[in-house]
Structure formats: structure tokens, C-alpha cells
Amino acid sequence: MPEPVTVWQANLEKTLQFGSIIPTSKPLSSEDEAEIKATKLSYSLMRIFANEKAAETVKAFLLRKCYEITLHSLAVFHPLSKGNAYHGRSVLEMLLVYWPKSFISKLFSEKDLQLLTKNALFHGLHQGSLNSFFIDLICFRPNNRSIQLQPTKFILKTQKQTIKKNDKEKLLTTFREWRLMEHLMEVASSSRHDDEIAVKYITFFIDLVARSASVEEAGLLFHGHEELIVDSLVKGLLDEDQSRTSWQRVACGQTLVQFLDVCSRSSIVDPSQAYSEALGVPVDPSPNILHQMFNVCANRICLFAFLIVEWMIPMQSHHITSHHITSHHMIEIIKAIALLYPKLGPIRLADGVIEKPLGQVRLNCLELLTVSADFAQFKCGKVLSNLKDDFLKAILDMVFIHKSNNMFLCHFRRLIHLSMIFRRRFLKFLFADCGMLDRLIDFYNSNQRRCTLHGYVLQMLWDIYHHDQRDSDNGSDSENGKDKSNETVNDENGDVVMRRASSQPSDPVESNDRSKDSANTNANANVNASTNTD
Numbered sequence: 001m002p003e004p005v006t007v008w009q010a011n012l013e014k015t016l017q018f019g020s021i022i023p024t025s026k027p028l029s030s031e032d033e034a035e036i037k038a039t040k041l042s043y044s045l046m047r048i049f050a051n052e053k054a055a056e057t058v059k060a061f062l063l064r065k066c067y068e069i070t071l072h073s074l075a076v077f078h079p080l081s082k083g084n085a086y087h088g089r090s091v092l093e094m095l096l097v098y099w100p101k102s103f104i105s106k107l108f109s110e111k112d113l114q115l116l117t118k119n120a121l122f123h124g125l126h127q128g129s130l131n132s133f134f135i136d137l138i139c140f141r142p143n144n145r146s147i148q149l150q151p152t153k154f155i156l157k158t159q160k161q162t163i164k165k166n167d168k169e170k171l172l173t174t175f176r177e178w179r180l181m182e183h184l185m186e187v188a189s190s191s192r193h194d195d196e197i198a199v200k201y202i203t204f205f206i207d208l209v210a211r212s213a214s215v216e217e218a219g220l221l222f223h224g225h226e227e228l229i230v231d232s233l234v235k236g237l238l239d240e241d242q243s244r245t246s247w248q249r250v251a252c253g254q255t256l257v258q259f260l261d262v263c264s265r266s267s268i269v270d271p272s273q274a275y276s277e278a279l280g281v282p283v284d285p286s287p288n289i290l291h292q293m294f295n296v297c298a299n300r301i302c303l304f305a306f307l308i309v310e311w312m313i314p315m316q317s318h319h320i321t322s323h324h325i326t327s328h329h330m331i332e333i334i335k336a337i338a339l340l341y342p343k344l345g346p347i348r349l350a351d352g353v354i355e356k357p358l359g360q361v362r363l364n365c366l367e368l369l370t371v372s373a374d375f376a377q378f379k380c381g382k383v384l385s386n387l388k389d390d391f392l393k394a395i396l397d398m399v400f401i402h403k404s405n406n407m408f409l410c411h412f413r414r415l416i417h418l419s420m421i422f423r424r425r426f427l428k429f430l431f432a433d434c435g436m437l438d439r440l441i442d443f444y445n446s447n448q449r450r451c452t453l454h455g456y457v458l459q460m461l462w463d464i465y466h467h468d469q470r471d472s473d474n475g476s477d478s479e480n481g482k483d484k485s486n487e488t489v490n491d492e493n494g495d496v497v498m499r500r501a502s503s504q505p506s507d508p509v510e511s512n513d514r515s516k517d518s519a520n521t522n523a524n525a526n527v528n529a530s531t532n533t534d
Helices: 033-050 056-064 066-075 085-098 100-109 111-123 130-138 144-148 165-177 180-189 195-212 216-222 226-238 246-263 271-278 291-303 305-312 328-336 360-384 389-401 406-422 424-433 436-446 452-477 485-493 508-533
Strands: 347-349 352-354
Touching: 033 085, 056 066, 066 085, 066 100, 066 111, 085 100, 085 130, 100 111, 100 165, 111 130, 111 180, 130 165, 130 195, 165 180, 165 216, 180 195, 180 216, 180 226, 180 246, 195 216, 195 246, 226 246, 226 291, 226 360, 246 291, 246 360, 291 360, 305 360, 360 406, 389 406, 389 424, 389 436, 406 424, 406 452, 424 436, 436 452
Parallel strands: none
Antiparallel strands: 347 352
């Protein structure tokens, strides 16, 4: 038989180093006869737990041995153990389902179990699907099944295995005292650990966010860590020391977008109840306890907009000061970040050869930029103010290179739509100085082979025309009731001017109105002509 736990239990604190590098996964099988025999015994234990018709005397005996069973199940994830991680996780899940009160009370009343629980939580989430057990533990909700399976002759009516709210809060308070969120963010964004481990910890975090959003007590783990979460994930995405893999960076970017999406909702449905909707049973959404974190997170990510733009498109001239960013931590990131993105070789796709590939990381940065502008709501203009002329020129050129990249074009169209509302001078620059309208129409008419960009050309021109038409109608309705000072304000906001840069009008106010009318007529005619071409 393998060496018993009691042999090294006395030196448990010395053998556990929580600040060390997380080891990789252990092998799941062994040819040793003693290991095979121990595996068969653990199978037998799991069968007893899974059998709802087992004798009550057997279940009563197992309940008395709850400490020993928990000790050996958690010891599987000890660095010196050779046990099967999947078996340990399965037994822990069964203890949580059948005897939650005894199980959770043992976890924090016994010092050995506390140390092993912390070790499993900090260093074992990537082994044996242990992440699912801890998510169930943190988001645990007692149900009737955990009561009905108790040995009724052994447990008094007043001692049923129901977990109280105070016990749940004590559990989560202990996790917070262990600085669990700080550890998760360190592993997720750091290059100290293997990238596979980092991605699994990132996955555990976002799964925990989705499950915890509808659990009131789970807010203890998240509240107050808004800046930590955003800073860590952005740091992992931008990779200031160039030590992370693309896989880890993409995971950080996607997780940050998903985290902001969950926090932005005022109510949410528990993912564990999704099967009820599939069966036709309506599920009422619960209040989102993470929603109160949204404003802080959205404001925080807006501060990173300058970094994201700098990483996507290297500017010809840039001067980074504390004016752009207020956090000392973010200033250090700006100093360390590589402004020149790595050059990728040509890639052959179904639509042809892409000479200058976009790259998944820059695509995530663009998505994060549009998402942060969307979440800023009425402060969207502040986020868009980080976009400079070099960025607008470069991203317009990228439109014609990545003409079949639906995700890139979707976010480009979103930037155009937001600029149309909050930063009209951007459209003026794109149309007058960059010739965006002429280039889009020439592309639509000259490229006979249809691609994704053809549809976006029609949609963007249609949106611009109708938005500008509404502005013209509103202006004509209120023209008689207002003085001409409003016209000056509208002109300063930068109305859309769809004309060539070479034509310079003599009267700014009169030419602005005339260019509006001609722009609307030209855009409408071009859209109709493009539709007929299709």
C-alpha cells in the first residue's frame, strides 16, 4: 500500500510552500500493484456513495469517518502524493452533496484540513477537474436531495445536514483572508507558471464569475477587487515583458471582455439552471451581485484605452505622461510595453493570402477598445478621445486588407457608429482627409468577387445617411425657434462633411449646409447604385 498520510502529516506545514511555482499535472495511472489496489478501494468507496439504496448503517459509519475521508481526498493534491486526482475530486463532491454541514465544518475546524484545502485551492485547480468542485463549494446551495439521503436513524431531526448562511459566509471569509483573488490574478497574468496552468486558472476565474453572480454570499470574494482584476488581465494581455505565450494573452483578453459583460447585467440566470430552460421550465433571473462592480471596472478599463491603442497601432510620435493615466501601476506598464507589435508572416486563408495578418492579440485589443467605449455610455467620448489621426488612418487601411474578417469589420463598424454620435470630427477626418467614402465605394464597384466587406459598406453608409438625415430634420424643425448661436455650436462639434479635401468653401456656415445636402444626396445615390450592382 502507498505510504499513509499520517507518516508526513506531522510535517505538513513544512512540505507545503504556497508561494512556489505550481507543479504540472500528475500521471493518472500507475503499474505499481499497490497503487492499483488502492485505486480499486477508492472505486468501492465511490460506489457506496453513489448508491442511494445503500444500508443506513454503512452511511452512518462513513459519516463518522468524514474527517479521515476528507483528509485522504485532499491529500491526493499534496506534492508528495501519488494518488488519483480524479478520485479525490469525486469523493469530495459526494461529501459536499450528501453531508454538506459536517463536511464544511470539518474543513475549517481541523488545522490539517485547512492546510490541505488551501494547497488544493492554490496549487491543484488544474488537476483532476478540481476547479469544478471548488466552484460548487463556493456557490453551494442546499437542496432536498442532500437531506433525503441522510441516515435517519443516526441523525436527529434538529441535526439535519443543512448548511446555514453563517457557515457559508465563514467559508468565503476564510478564502478572502487567504487572498484567493490575488492568487488567481497572479497566476493568470504572470509568466512564472506554465501557460497551460495559467489558462486553466483563468478559466476557473471566469467560470466562478458566471456562477457567483447569482449567489449573494459570493460577493465577499469579488467586492473591492475591481482594479486588481482589470489591471491584472490587461497586464497579461499587453505582455509588457514579452514573456507570455499568445495563448495566455488571448485568454486574458477574452476573459476581461466576458467579465465586463457579466458585471454589466443587472440580473442574471444561474448557468447551473440552464437545463431547466431546455426542458421548457421558465427560470426567473436573480439580481446580479457583481453589478455594483461594473462602474468601477468600466472606468478602470477606460484608463487603459491609450495603452490598447498604442499597442494596436504604433504611433509615429508619442509622449507618455501621467496625464494619460493616473495609476502608478499603469504608468509602469506604459513604460515597459512594446509599442511595436510583432510582425507576422503572410497567412493563406480561404479568401486569399493575407500579407499583414492582424493577429489574435490585436483583435482582442480592438474588441476591448470598442467594448470599453460601449460600457462608458455617456462618457464614450472620453474613451474615443484616445484615438489619434495615425490610428484612424491605419485602421482604415486595415479594413481593405482584412476585408473578410467578420469580427474585425464588426468592431470597425461599431467604432464608426460611436464616432458618429460622440466624435463627429473623426468622421470628418476620415471622409475629408482619408477619402473613406470614395475608397469604400470604389472597392464595392471594382471588386466583382463579393466578400464580407461589401455588406459592411452598405450597412455603414446606410447608417451614416440616416443618422445625418435625422440631424438635418431635427435642425430644420427647431431652426425657427432658436437663434443662430446653435448653428455655431453644431459647427464646432464637427458635422459630417462628405467632400474632397481640395474644395475649400468661402463661407463656412453656408458651405457646411450645402455640403450636408450634397452628402446626403450622394450617399443615398451611392447606396442605391451599390444595391443595384448586387
